[in-house]
Amino acid sequence: xxxxxxxxxxxxxNWIGLIDAxxxxxxxxxxxxxxxxxxxxxxxxxxxxxxxxxLVSIIAVIITGxxxxxxxxxxxxxxxxxxxxxxxxLRLFALTTGWLLFxxxxxxxxxxxxNHYAAALLLHPEGSRKYLIYSRTCVLILILLxxxxxxxxxxxxxxxxxxxVERKKELEILFGTALSKALITATLLLTIDGNYYLPPPFGxxxxxxxxxxxxxxxxxxxxxxx
Numbered sequence: 263x264x265x266x267x268x269x270x271x272x273x274x275x276n277w278i279g280l281i282d283a284x285x286x287x288x289x290x291x292x293x294x295x296x297x298x299x300x301x302x303x304x305x306x307x308x309x310x311x312x313x314x315x316x317l318v319s320i321i322a323v324i325i326t327g328x329x330x331x332x333x334x335x336x337x338x339x340x341x342x343x344x345x346x347x348x349x350x351x352l353r354l355f356a357l358t359t360g361w362l363l364f365x366x367x368x369x370x371x372x373x374x375x376x377n378h379y380a381a382a383l384l385l386h387p388e389g390s391r392k393y394l395i396y397s398r399t400c401v402l403i404l405i406l407l408x409x410x411x412x413x414x415x416x417x418x419x420x421x422x423x424x425x426x427v428e429r430k431k432e433l434e435i436l437f438g439t440a441l442s443k444a445l446i447t448a449t450l451l452l453t454i455d456g457n458y459y460l461p462p463p464f465g466x467x468x469x470x471x472x473x474x475x476x477x478x479x480x481x482x483x484x485x486x487x488x
Contacts, residue, residue, distance in 0.1 A: 278346055281346065292332060330466040344436060350419065372400045379391075399451065406447040412436070435481075442477045
């Protein structure tokens with residue numbers, strides 16, 4: 263791990279270049295996998311001599327899934343960057359940034375499996391359901407861990423001395439929205455029946471759409487109590 267003396271001489275801004283580069287590579291890996299999965303699907307459709315509408319459905323599932331997972335990773339990137347920009351507790355961020363980047367880097371390979379088995383399920387409904395559920399569950403668990411970690415970092419950073427009023431408000435919003443997305447992810451894991459799968463990737467798509475709205479369950483609960 264990075265020596266404490268070095269960490270003490272840095273600011274949160276010094277880490278932003280690293281996370282920008284890492285998340286950029288993660289997003290690039292996602293798009294690089296698209297042609298391979300689409301070409302594989304075309305080959306399978308030709309071998310099975312399925313109608314063109316089957317291929318269109320598969321490509322729609324793949325592209326929609328790519329949009330969903332791209333949006334979620336971009337959202338996680340935004341949280342990570344916002345937390346680091348004026349961080350006070352740098353040693354904690356140094357430790358957690360490595361884990362956040364590690365968990366994020368696992369999403370592309372698992373999501374490749376989701377796309378692979380989702381396409382296979384449209385061609386062979388009796389075949390790949392179990393493996394699709396496993397890979398989809400792994401993706402959602404990784405996303406849940408990421409949002410929970412970001413929420414904890416925001417809460418911990420807010421408690422540090424020397425924070426401005428504006429920064430405390432920003433951290434409170436980051437905590438509330440990150441925790442809300444973690445709760446949405448946990449709900450998707452617990453409530454979506456493992457015996458069926460809704461293409462396009464339903465769980466990640468719901469989560470992706472939620473990133474476009476400032477959902478803050480913590481703020482709503484606080485207001486009701488007040």
